[in-house]
Amino acid sequence: MEIKTLENWLWEAACKIRGEVDAPKYKDYILPLIFLKRLSDVFEDEFEELSTLYGGKEKTEELLSKDPSLVRFYIPPSSRWENIAKQTEKLGEFLTDCVREIAKHNPKLRGVIDIVDFNATAAGHRIISDDSLKSLIDILGRYRLGLKDVEPDILGRAYEYLLRKFAEGSGQSAGEFYTPMEVAIMMAYVIDPEPGEEIYDPCCGSGGLLIKCHLRFKEKYNNNPSIAPLKFYGQEILHTTYAMANMNVFIHDMEAQIALGNTMERPAFLNPDGSLKKFDVIVANPMWNQRFSQSVYEKDLYGRFSFGYPPESSADWGWIQHMYASLNDKGRMAVVIDTGAVSRGSGTSGKNRERDIRRAFVDKDLIEAVILLPENLFYNTTAPGVIIVINKSKIENRKSQILLINISDLYEKGRPKNYLPQSTIQKVYEIYSGWKEEEGISKIISIEEAIRNDYNLSPSRYVAKNNQEEVLPLDEAIVELEEAEEERREADKRLWEILGSLKSS
Numbered sequence: 001m002e003i004k005t006l007e008n009w010l011w012e013a014a015c016k017i018r019g020e021v022d023a024p025k026y027k028d029y030i031l032p033l034i035f036l037k038r039l040s041d042v043f044e045d046e047f048e049e050l051s052t053l054y055g056g057k058e059k060t061e062e063l064l065s066k067d068p069s070l071v072r073f074y075i076p077p078s079s080r081w082e083n084i085a086k087q088t089e090k091l092g093e094f095l096t097d098c099v100r101e102i103a104k105h106n107p108k109l110r111g112v113i114d115i116v117d118f119n120a121t122a123a124g125h126r127i128i129s130d131d132s133l134k135s136l137i138d139i140l141g142r143y144r145l146g147l148k149d150v151e152p153d154i155l156g157r158a159y160e161y162l163l164r165k166f167a168e169g170s171g172q173s174a175g176e177f178y179t180p181m182e183v184a185i186m187m188a189y190v191i192d193p194e195p196g197e198e199i200y201d202p203c204c205g206s207g208g209l210l211i212k213c214h215l216r217f218k219e220k221y222n223n224n225p226s227i228a229p230l231k232f233y234g235q236e237i238l239h240t241t242y243a244m245a246n247m248n249v250f251i252h253d254m255e256a257q258i259a260l261g262n263t264m265e266r267p268a269f270l271n272p273d274g275s276l277k278k279f280d281v282i283v284a285n286p287m288w289n290q291r292f293s294q295s296v297y298e299k300d301l302y303g304r305f306s307f308g309y310p311p312e313s314s315a316d317w318g319w320i321q322h323m324y325a326s327l328n329d330k331g332r333m334a335v336v337i338d339t340g341a342v343s344r345g346s347g348t349s350g351k352n353r354e355r356d357i358r359r360a361f362v363d364k365d366l367i368e369a370v371i372l373l374p375e376n377l378f379y380n381t382t383a384p385g386v387i388i389v390i391n392k393s394k395i396e397n398r399k400s401q402i403l404l405i406n407i408s409d410l411y412e413k414g415r416p417k418n419y420l421p422q423s424t425i426q427k428v429y430e431i432y433s434g435w436k437e438e439e440g441i442s443k444i445i446s447i448e449e450a451i452r453n454d455y456n457l458s459p460s461r462y463v464a465k466n467n468q469e470e471v472l473p474l475d476e477a478i479v480e481l482e483e484a485e486e487e488r489r490e491a492d493k494r495l496w497e498i499l500g501s502l503k504s505s
Helices: 003-016 023-054 057-066 081-086 091-105 130-140 154-166 172-176 181-191 208-221 239-251 294-298 316-325 353-363 422-434 447-452 474-504
Strands: 198-201 231-236 256-260 279-284 327-337 367-372 386-391 401-406 442-446
Touching: 003 023, 003 130, 003 154, 023 057, 023 081, 023 091, 023 130, 023 154, 023 239, 081 091, 081 130, 091 130, 154 239, 181 208, 181 279, 181 327, 181 367, 181 386, 181 422, 198 208, 208 231, 208 239, 208 279, 231 239, 239 256, 279 316, 316 327, 316 353, 316 386, 353 447, 367 422, 401 422, 401 447, 442 447
Parallel strands: 198 231, 198 279, 231 256, 279 327, 367 401
Antiparallel strands: 327 386, 367 386, 401 442
16 A cells, blocks of 8 residues: 555544544544454455365364454454444444454454444533544545555554644644654664664654564565564553554564563563563664652662762663663664753763763763754754664674764655654664764764763764754753752752751751
């Protein structure tokens, strides 16, 4: 299916529930139905193959009733799309029963396909009427979504379009669980998965970063069945987004475990002794400048924050430390985070928590590269963001060095967001994999140079564009101010404790 066909199809579907559902929630109804259509069409493809093999449809139905494992997912007759398309009465109730029946026959789909109640009401009225559901089903039934009909990334592409088109208004909620496709592709190229590796995303959202690593791996090894496959792990705090991630990995036939829960407070992937499971590769886009109370760090049971506690104003280096603690001895990671994470605190006198944590990473020669992105790529902010690459096992010619890449002006204008063309992704991959400097784009600095600049790793400091001086953005200045205020309160508290003890003595 061509992208324009897909977009026109989704636009028409969205128009059928316009007015009954808020625009940012269109995806919550359309995507589960696309997933259901995909499952049904793939089942139909497999059913036809089995019918040829076993001599007829009747015999195949009988075999599947006894052994559903003959197909990827067993779809009972009443829940198959051809029967759904015929339904004209009590459609909301019928659809809800259908997805629950599928979940009953496929335990892996429980809490994934059955998350939407199509018969739900609000203030005594149906959220989506049966007439609207019927129109939606007719439109979504227009194209086959079987194994030979569409790319496996159909759900991810549909998700991206619906979010881009309708969810800008949801602001932070959109940015919390979505990384622009081309940023995810760039991270997959930089991290370049190898056969048999285990890849983890601690805040996986809809699974986009894991899927792009999967697609990059398939592209690189040309679907060679003799190559050891990748294994994927992800954790997501929001239930609907967790369900979307599972739908995504199922559609891509990935060997994946997606867990539900709060990673910072209760990481899901542990060893039998209760310690953190270690991974070969980590990719992530955590919420930027997230706020956690100090108790999250102080009461940590997993030894994750040995480099220092981040300030309450920004958990960026809290997330990075969790990921670092989850890497095995030769592991590597790429995280996209607020630009301030690589510069805040540098150049100030006295203690600064983020700079001090950053200093520990630099002094231990763990930071391999920092890539500065263009502005206005992300849904919840116009800020540019950076990709930080951390490697526990740098190759010899990269030791004691950091590669800084500035692609802040290598983008295409878009509406409403800018985007990275394939040429920029390829350029970054060539510079990173070749470990080279390119005038106006990249520079390799020594650890000593980073120290001289007080651990400021902002690529714009070393690779200037149009002779522009580095200016601290307002949101970063606010975070720095909040951290300074936090440090002042702690200093005051210590001072009063000392004065109190002197008075009592």
